[in-house]
Amino acid sequence: MVAKILIVYGTTEGHTAAIAQRMASAMQAGGHEVDVRDSSEVRKSTIDEPYDGVLVGGSVHRGDHQTSVRDFVRGNLVLLERVPSAFFSVSLAAVDSDGDAQAEMQATMDKFARESGWQPSRVEPIAGALVYSQYNFFMRHVMKMISKQHGQPTDTSQDYDFTDWDAVEAFARDFAAGVASGTPVAAGS
Numbered sequence: 001m002v003a004k005i006l007i008v009y010g011t012t013e014g015h016t017a018a019i020a021q022r023m024a025s026a027m028q029a030g031g032h033e034v035d036v037r038d039s040s041e042v043r044k045s046t047i048d049e050p051y052d053g054v055l056v057g058g059s060v061h062r063g064d065h066q067t068s069v070r071d072f073v074r075g076n077l078v079l080l081e082r083v084p085s086a087f088f089s090v091s092l093a094a095v096d097s098d099g100d101a102q103a104e105m106q107a108t109m110d111k112f113a114r115e116s117g118w119q120p121s122r123v124e125p126i127a128g129a130l131v132y133s134q135y136n137f138f139m140r141h142v143m144k145m146i147s148k149q150h151g152q153p154t155d156t157s158q159d160y161d162f163t164d165w166d167a168v169e170a171f172a173r174d175f176a177a178g179v180a181s182g183t184p185v186a187a188g189s
Helices: 015-029 067-075 077-082 099-116 137-149 165-181
Strands: 004-009 033-038 053-059 085-091 123-127
Touching: 004 015, 004 067, 004 165, 015 033, 015 053, 015 085, 015 165, 053 067, 053 077, 053 165, 067 077, 067 099, 077 085, 085 099, 123 165
Parallel strands: 004 033, 004 053, 053 085, 085 123
Antiparallel strands: none
16 A cells, blocks of 8 residues: 655754655655655644654754644644654754663653653654754854763764664655554554
8 A cells, every 4th residue: 555644844953854855755765655844834734634644753952842843743633643653853862872861862752742742652763963064153062062971073163964864764664664554653662
């Protein structure tokens, strides 16, 4: 079966948008129909188009996902609970595998679930990027200090992409295949 899937994402520097587009391409290569929407454009929309599955994602900044993602979820809980759905969370905490980073990611997801009212069947953590070139002076300094504390690159003259693009595509293909076959969405990884 060919599935019709909606991907809604929130982005700040554009990296999560690139991840959403890569997911869409992987699904489309499998013959699925995919619509990709920026949460800032549909935050107040109730989606009434027939979708077989929905992916929602956002990036974490200062311990929160974008407000527009939370608004979209709140306004579309009926859809998200009716069809297979999952959440992808893009953060630098996903780069670290230590207990503190894992606890930080879990706390951020728990907060999102509380504030949005949605308990996704699957949550996919995705390592993000350090885009020093897009930060203002203050943010560049803050991110450099945080990076240093976590053993991440501190050379602000370049950007760093930590995303495992093969894993992003595999997640998207797996989600689409599950939607198309009617297999329940697997619990988070």
